[in-house]
Amino acid sequence: MDPLFLVFVVPLLGGFVLAACGHRPYARDVNVVFSSGTLLAAVWLTVRVVAGGPMFALDQLFFIDPLNVFLVALTAFVGLTTAIFSRPYMRVEEDKGKMTPKRMRLYHSMYQFFSFTMLVALTTNNLGILWVAMEAATLTTVLLVSVYRTPASLEAAWKYFILCGVGIAQALFGTILLYMAAERVIPQGSDALLWTNLAAVKAHLDPTILSIAFVFLLLGYGTKVGLVPVHNWLPDAHAEGPTPISAVLSGLLLNVALYAVLRCKVLTDGALGPAFAGNLMLGFGLLSVVAAAFFLSRQRDVKRMFAYSSIEHMGLMTFAFGMGGPVANFAGLLHMTVHSLIKSAIFFAVGHATQKAGSQIMDDIRGLIKVSPTVGWGLMLGSLAILGMPPFGVFASEFLILTTAMRQEPWATPFLLLALGVAFAAVFGRVQPMVFGATELKPLAHPPALLPVFLHLGLGLMLGLYIPPYLSDWYQQAARLIGG
């Protein structure tokens, strides 16, 4: 059996199995088992790719290269740790009566289907399938956002559905235009949407069509990345859904959407040179960083605050890839990795903290360090890490992005520094009393899952201090692939 198949067949199977038994008490463990299976397949795939280079499957419909293999591994890994985190978390939610067995079944089954759609989006070679998988990822999560059936969660889910639906429709229009440009160069019908075929002839694609197509693609997939001004769905969906879903949305789905943009950027660069797509991404990225930092400072809900922080970081990555060049691309890829590790760790800690306090409003969460020192430290260290404190990995990537910006786009540096400063003051000022303030909160009935939090933070720390040579090799190859 080909590992490239296993990596998405396992979660697909898991989705069906859990659709049948997801309401039983052991479903939590079944969910973890399937997620571990996905991770094992991803590791096997990674080993194969490291040994044998890029590979194809199913008549070139799926492929794996240096750019997507590390995202597949990351997605499978965070998928597993989130499944581990969700065991105690969802049990508490059940005890509180917020989740019924029927909803648990929906939750477990959709969790696996969601992993499936993301892994298909990452491994597919066909830009049309990429679109289908991105849309399917929205569809699988939209019912999870509204799973609590509160008015606010219904509103968030409706907004998520409609806004992402509109956004993704633009991406489809862009894909159609791309196909049109491709058909003029590659005659044999259905192969003209295969990315590898397009990349081979990218210099011959028509620049006029490609420029218009990229605008639509960037706006479309950018909606899912959460770029300002098409970000409105993101804070609501993150705040109102169950916390494990916020963690995977923030840590994984946004990455997959950015990955889609990158694939399209490579083609556009081939036809138009790096300036066109790069400048658009620079603009949207910078706008997202600055706007998100100011929105962030005005939040009262802890999950909304970290959702805006995700917008900020996705903006930073978009900015980095917009600058282009080996260093900025390397930094962007590193930032993708550490952001998804650290941000999901933060959501894990925040999840336990909000369950303790029974509220997501930051003023109600106080003194975590006394009630549960590990959750408190997890949140504190996670926040410091995401704010770019050394020695965590975010510092390394942000440092690289900033120094490259000073060289290549000096005008943008003051805005970036200002935004990072505002975000630092806002997040640190909020998190500090949440961790150290005085409190009367009580401990939880089920012990929190802390392994995922500290595993992620540990990896984030390691990437800040030491990037293993094969990993940095990998980043460099991927950076070259996207035009470094």
Next chain:
Amino acid sequence: MNALISQLVNLFAAVMLILAFAMLSQRRVITLIHLFAMQGLAVVGATTVVAYVTHQHHLYYSALLTLVLKVFLIPFLLHRVIDRLNVKWDIETLFNIPTQMIVGIGLVIFAFNVSLPIARFSETISRGTLGIALACLLLSFLMMITRAKAVPQVVGFLAMENALFFAATSATYGMPMVVELGIALDVLVGILIMGVFMFQIREQFESLDIRHLEKLKED
């Protein structure tokens, strides 16, 4: 012969555009669904003609898929939903229909301007229609923005899908079959989820007015 047939495609395109305007100004929910089904029929007609002229057999399949999905199944599901939710004879108060129309005309002009430089590359018989497809897409956006009820928003969403499908036929000879099947599956699952949603919204707010859904705002 060819000139006549390409006129036929243009005719279908024009019908689509007129229907898009009609949907924009239609206040009755049930008529809106009829209009949507008619628009689906126009897409089917255009696709069949293109398939006939170009001998692209997969286009027949996709025309059939559209016929089943967008002319029969989805309107049928929508009829059932509005029946069960008792909103069949609902009339929405729409403000400023003339202004909406003028904005719509502006969008059409914009769409034609955007697609002008690309349309000349299109080698299909339906080259002039890419602008119309984009115009229909933008008109559906406008409809989704201006409507305050859930069902018309959903119809707007589906009309957008029609426009995209039409764009695929007019810019190229349709997308590859596997992609088209995937898109059809997404649309079908999407409409089912939307149906579930409408019942949940109704249960929670006792109305399908999206204006209730405006609590989540920045302070």
